[in-house]
Amino acid sequence: MPRKNGNGMEVSRDPLLVLMAPPANESAEEKEIRIRNEKVAIARNAEIEEMLRLERVAAKKRGCIRVLLLGQSESGKSTTLKNFQLAFAPNAFRAERVSWTRIIYLNLVRSINTIIRAVSPELLGTNKSTLSSPSTSTLPSPISPLDRSHADFPLPPTAQSSAMTPSLSSSSQIPIDYTALFADLSALEGLEERLQRQLIPPDEPFPQYPANTNANGGGAGKRYTSHGEFFVYSTTGWKTAFSMLRGRGSLESRSSIDRRASVGADNGGGGGGGGDDVVGVLLEKKRAMIVLWRDERVRRALRRSSRIRLDDSAAFYLDNIDRIVQRYYEPSDDDVIRARLRTVGVQEHIIVHERQLTRDMASEWRMYDVGGTRSERAAWIPYFEHMNAIIFLAPISAFNQVLDEDRDRNRLEDSFGLYKKIVSSKLLAKVQIVLFLNKVDLFRRMINHQGISFSKYVPSYGNRPNEVESIMKYLKAKFKEISRDHSPQARTFFSYFTSVVDTQSTAVTLQIGAFFSPMCLANDDAYAV
Ligand SMILES: Nc1nc2c(ncn2[C@@H]2O[C@H](COP(=O)(O)OP(=O)(O)OP(=O)(O)O)[C@@H](O)[C@H]2O)c(=O)[nH]1
Numbered sequence: 001m002p003r004k005n006g007n008g009m010e011v012s013r014d015p016l017l018v019l020m021a022p023p024a025n026e027s028a029e030e031k032e033i034r035i036r037n038e039k040v041a042i043a044r045n046a047e048i049e050e051m052l053r054l055e056r057v058a059a060k061k062r063g064c065i066r067v068l069l070l071g072q073s074e075s076g077k078s079t080t081l082k083n084f085q086l087a088f089a090p091n092a093f094r095a096e097r098v099s100w101t102r103i104i105y106l107n108l109v110r111s112i113n114t115i116i117r118a119v120s121p122e123l124l125g126t127n128k129s130t131l132s133s134p135s136t137s138t139l140p141s142p143i144s145p146l147d148r149s150h151a152d153f154p155l156p157p158t159a160q161s162s163a164m165t166p167s168l169s170s171s172s173q174i175p176i177d178y179t180a181l182f183a184d185l186s187a188l189e190g191l192e193e194r195l196q197r198q199l200i201p202p203d204e205p206f207p208q209y210p211a212n213t214n215a216n217g218g219g220a221g222k223r224y225t226s227h228g229e230f231f232v233y234s235t236t237g238w239k240t241a242f243s244m245l246r247g248r249g250s251l252e253s254r255s256s257i258d259r260r261a262s263v264g265a266d267n268g269g270g271g272g273g274g275g276d277d278v279v280g281v282l283l284e285k286k287r288a289m290i291v292l293w294r295d296e297r298v299r300r301a302l303r304r305s306s307r308i309r310l311d312d313s314a315a316f317y318l319d320n321i322d323r324i325v326q327r328y329y330e331p332s333d334d335d336v337i338r339a340r341l342r343t344v345g346v347q348e349h350i351i352v353h354e355r356q357l358t359r360d361m362a363s364e365w366r367m368y369d370v371g372g373t374r375s376e377r378a379a380w381i382p383y384f385e386h387m388n389a390i391i392f393l394a395p396i397s398a399f400n401q402v403l404d405e406d407r408d409r410n411r412l413e414d415s416f417g418l419y420k421k422i423v424s425s426k427l428l429a430k431v432q433i434v435l436f437l438n439k440v441d442l443f444r445r446m447i448n449h450q451g452i453s454f455s456k457y458v459p460s461y462g463n464r465p466n467e468v469e470s471i472m473k474y475l476k477a478k479f480k481e482i483s484r485d486h487s488p489q490a491r492t493f494f495s496y497f498t499s500v501v502d503t504q505s506t507a508v509t510l511q512i513g514a515f516f517s518p519m520c521l522a523n524d525d526a527y528a529v
């Protein structure tokens, strides 16, 4: 027989309703209390519903923020993007960390090959050296304005002091046979190409190096820049391929993921240390790589070589060979942040914020990372119209360097010119532009430790002191002046000194209110000031 409640109504067999139904023998007083409580609950429920409705309306209004990252090549755009991912979607960033393994190995191997090509003409001439050669603490010779190569090989602060492994220390008196060392490391040339192949979708042919390769191992091939730098068209291809390898990543054991990461698509198995898998080769060559990087004569030859062109992150990986070349290596946040893969075209990255910094902040950001070389810049324009904000990166350490694509053009001059074009664009009149004066870490080292004269390359700096703070103040004022004089309408000048390879200080920059306030507004008109 159906059960009746205190109101004489039939109680359904729905277990929830059964549970919530008033007792059959409810007294009049109990009934009154229950009805009063139910009214309070209904009112509270309506309040919550309304809050959720308002939140939905607000979220819709906030929409998603679109941010365009601009600046010359190697200014740090992609590195800044990775900082955003790490700061606001750390779980997503970390879930992808292992897919950077091959890029990191490619960076490392490319640097070793570049060093060998640069120093072998000199070192194979005399052929012998000892690891205990006199220290080379002298400053590098002055850099010609047209030669960016020396400046791209800053002696890392850790380099002279980095601890030798016990085996290396004990063998420090043994003369190095460079012919044997370079022959031993020659296997890395094939490995560089193998790693590159793994990053290219299988349906695309792999380009051949032109016959007359330059000091950096490449020429103008389909996937090489004018100075031989490898690139892929999009990050999604290699990341997707890799995540397919990972399968149900979270359910797999760490070692199974790592094993796949370490071998790439090469031979499908971890294999032993001496197999033909990528990590196997690296493990076999690990000691030779360390010997090469720590050898004083190699370093001296590097500084003298006018053709050397190492990435800014080269020293970081070379200093960490011991940690990185491991069978079950998992990249750290810093390893991923430093990984260099040149951007080509315009790449959209969606960052879904895992935590909200401010109530007004959009929960989804679309960030557009562009290739920064001159030939890429025309591709930026179609994106101008739809942006809420632009982050413009100017690497201040580039004051004594020239563009790879135009060796008559000073890189700092190029940044001034590019910034001027961006701020004066009518299409961008209402878009907030945030300037990152980047690579401050390298800049400090060049001024404080290498004693490079700023005014030698920037004559307008005049007789002012060759001091970091003074030069930074000058640079900031210069960019501010450009913004003030060339913006089609008044615009607030936002600028930050950054070293975007430093994730902690960059996170602070990204989180301070002044930076976010303009970004929080999804309405394009909100940027008119
Ligand atoms: N030391 C140091 N290195 C940096 C800094 N910012 C970027 N780098 C390094 O500079 C190199 C170029 O950085 P990317 O972020 O790839 O430059 P990009 O602007 O995206 O360059 P394109 O993709 O060619 O347009 C990488 O090796 C970075 O690790 C910095 O503040 N300090």
Ligand SMILES: [Mg+2]
Binding pocket: 077, 078, 079, 341, 342, 343, 369, 370, 371
């Ligand atoms: Mg890039």
